[in-house]
Each structure stands twice: as structure tokens, then as C-alpha cells.
Amino acid sequence: MPRLYLAPMEGLADDVLREVLTRIPGYDHAVTEFLRVSATVLPGRSFTRIAPELKVGSRTSSGTPVHLQLLGSDPQRMAASAARLVRLHPAGIDLNFGCPAPTVNRHRGGAALLDEPELLHAIACAVRASVPKGIPFTAKMRLGIADTGRTLDCARALAGGGIDALVVHARTKVDGYRPPAHWEWVGRIADTVGVPVAANGEVWSEADWQRCRAVSGVSDVMLGRGAVADPFLARRIRALQADGTKTPDRDAEWAELSPLLGEFWWRVRAKLEARHAPGRLKQWLNLLRRNFPQAESLYGEIRALKDxxxxxxxxxxxxxxxxSAAA
Structure with a gap:
């Protein structure tokens, strides 16, 4: 069966949102926000801070496996951090070569390395040596920095370095999150490397999922902002595979989503200082507005509130x- 993954989304899909989104079935696994490996090897508490799921079998409460993502440019420190992470029995380990954020890229992280396939190969080889074969070892990349001149070289470098699978965000770093996603390049990569390839980027609906698979020729898809804007998308894709297309009942879905919004708010209140909590709720509602008029109304009412x-x-x-936050 084609696989669906919940994407890593820095500053958005933390353990709180991951927990709530995976209550609605459909995902084969989720990937954390990245952990940056810079001057030192990461301590164990860094892993459990970003992925408290490690304390309960590296799964959300619904049973969705959680893979941890590492970001960095030093092969040996990346390998040593991965070796430390392995002791915590993660469901999987992923490498980030896709983040387009300038603050990350200035420090030689994420998509900034996509002009250096030799370095990508060295990182993958070093981390592979630290990760036992029983733990899935994957990578995520974009198509390049400003163009696709080295796309296939980077994909070959990672596959040759020992990764088990590759996710391709079908845009360059310079593209950022601007449409379109160039799904045809995912197919070119899949034809070039000998590991499974999944597509990522601009999948907001079942129709997008179908087009993405048709254009790329790959079966597996990673959902990012589309999954946050439509928490039922993965479930409806699974239903589409089984029963055919059905029109979403947004009122019924909102009724199902409302208690999850309440739980999200409770978890945010428990995790963050009060002054930061409203911003997290507004962030999610802002994306939900794409699909739910109820979210549009609620967002408009609380947009200016800080209390x-x-x-x-x-x-x-x-x-x-x-x-209540204390409940």
C-alpha cells in the first residue's frame, strides 16, 4: 500500500501538534523538527526534548512511529550524535538537507549543502556506520540551492551513502515554499537511485495527491502544511484508495476537530509560557482557514488577543x- 508520512515542519509541527494530528489515522510515520548538530555532540536530553515520544517507544499515543531528524555539516559529529540517539531506540533517523531558512543556511545546514554532494555522501556514510540496520535511516532533500544542476548528484550521493529511503521536497532552496512544486523531478530522482523515493510539496488535497503521484511516478507522499491545514487529509486519502472520491463534510469534520483543538490548546498551555500560547493557536487556525469557515470566524475573533x-x-x-492548563 502507498505510504503517507507527516513532514517535519520547523516551528509548527512540534510534539504537541504531532500528537493531535496523528490521532486521526492515516500516517505510516511522522518526522520531528530538526535537531541541529553544530559544535558538540548532542546530549540525550536534546533528543527527548524535541521528541518526548522517545520515552514511550518512539510513538505518539495513537501508535504512529516518530523518526528524529538531524541537521548539520560535520560528518563525525553527526555520526556521534546519531550513535547517542540510537541508545534511545528511535523509530527512525532522518537527515535534513531541505531546510531553506536563512539562519540555518548561514551556518551550513539544511539545503545550503546541496552544492556539495561529496559532503552529503560523507555525512550519510558516517551516520550509516552509527545506525544499526534495524533502525530506518532516511534523508530529505530539496532539488538544489538555486537550480537543479546537481540534483541527481546529491541524490546519488545520499543513496550511495547508505540511506534506506529518500524524501524529495520538489523545490529549490530559493523557491522556498512558493508554488509550484516540480514533482517531475521526484520521478527523475527515483529513476536514478536504488532506494525508495517519496514526494513532498504542494499536496493540499486528495486531487493534489493524485496529481503528485501521476506526475512523479512514485507511490509514497509526505504531507506537510497540507496536513496541518486539513487534519483529515491523510484519512481521506486512505478512504480514496479504498472506496473512491468522496466530498468532504466540513461540518462533520469540524465537530470531530473541535475536541482536538481543545486538547491542542491545553497541551500548548502546559508547555509554553502564557504569553506565547495564543500565538501557537493562531498559527494553526490561520492554516485551518483554508478549509474550515469555523476556523476563519474563530481566527478573526482572537487574532488581536494576547490574554x-x-x-x-x-x-x-x-x-x-x-x-484548564493545570488539569
Whole structure:
């Protein structure tokens, strides 16, 4: 069966949102935000901070496996950090060669390395030596920095370095998140390397998923912002595979989503200082507005609010069950 993955999304899909999104079935695994490996080998607490799921078998409460993503440019420090992570029994280890953020790229991380396939190969080889064969070892890359001149070289370098599978975000670093995604390049990569390849980028609907697979020729897809904007997308894709296309019932889905929004708010309140909590809720609602008029209305009401008590009043008025942060 074609696989669906929940993408790593820095500053968005942390353990709180990951926990809530995977309550709705459909994902084969999720990937954490990246852990940066820079001047020193990462201590164990860094891994459990970004992935508390490590304490419970590296799975969310719904049973979705959670893979941890490492980012860095020093092969030996990356390998030593991976060796330390292995002791915590992660469900998988992933390498980040896709982040386009300038602050990351300035420090030789993420997509900034896509002009150096030899370095990508060295990193993959070093980490592969630290990761036992029983732990899935994967990588995620973009198509290049500004163009696709070295795309296939980078993919070959990673595959030759021993990764088990590759996810391709079908845009360059310079493209950022601007449409379109160039899914045809995913197919070129899949034809070039000897490991499974999954497509990522601009999949917001079942129709996008179908087009992505048709254009790329690959079966497996990683969902990113589309999964946050439509938490039921993975489940509907699974239903499409089984039963054929069905029109979403957004009112029914909102009724199902409301308690998950309440749980998300409770978990955010428990994790963050009160002054930061409203921003996290607004961030998710802002994406949900693409699909749910209820989210549009709620977002408009709380957009200017900074007080948690005031935010909770609006949540309750919209039928979202609210637990206190201390509950």
C-alpha cells in the first residue's frame, strides 16, 4: 500500500501538534523538527526534548512511529550524535538537507549543502556506520540551492551513502515554499537511485495527491502544511484508495476537530509560557482557514488577543471544549 508520512515542519509541527494530528489515522510515520548538530555532540536530553515520544517507544499515543531528524555539516559529529540517539531506540533517523531558512543556511545546514554532494555522501556514510540496520535511516532533500544542476548528484550521493529511503521536497532552496512544486523531478530522482523515493510539496488535497503521484511516478507522499491545514487529509486519502472520491463534510469534520483543538490548546498551555500560547493557536487556525469557515470566524475573533482567558472564552463560544492548563 502507498505510504503517507507527516513532514517535519520547523516551528509548527512540534510534539504537541504531532500528537493531535496523528490521532486521526492515516500516517505510516511522522518526522520531528530538526535537531541541529553544530559544535558538540548532542546530549540525550536534546533528543527527548524535541521528541518526548522517545520515552514511550518512539510513538505518539495513537501508535504512529516518530523518526528524529538531524541537521548539520560535520560528518563525525553527526555520526556521534546519531550513535547517542540510537541508545534511545528511535523509530527512525532522518537527515535534513531541505531546510531553506536563512539562519540555518548561514551556518551550513539544511539545503545550503546541496552544492556539495561529496559532503552529503560523507555525512550519510558516517551516520550509516552509527545506525544499526534495524533502525530506518532516511534523508530529505530539496532539488538544489538555486537550480537543479546537481540534483541527481546529491541524490546519488545520499543513496550511495547508505540511506534506506529518500524524501524529495520538489523545490529549490530559493523557491522556498512558493508554488509550484516540480514533482517531475521526484520521478527523475527515483529513476536514478536504488532506494525508495517519496514526494513532498504542494499536496493540499486528495486531487493534489493524485496529481503528485501521476506526475512523479512514485507511490509514497509526505504531507506537510497540507496536513496541518486539513487534519483529515491523510484519512481521506486512505478512504480514496479504498472506496473512491468522496466530498468532504466540513461540518462533520469540524465537530470531530473541535475536541482536538481543545486538547491542542491545553497541551500548548502546559508547555509554553502564557504569553506565547495564543500565538501557537493562531498559527494553526490561520492554516485551518483554508478549509474550515469555523476556523476563519474563530481566527478573526482572537487574532488581536494576547490574554489566554479571553482566548478561552472565544473557544468555548465556538463549541471547543477547554480544559484548564493545570488539569
Amino acid at each position: 489566554c482567558t479571553a482566548v478561552e472564552g472565544h473557544l468555548r463560544r465556538h463549541g471547543v471544549p477547554v480544559l
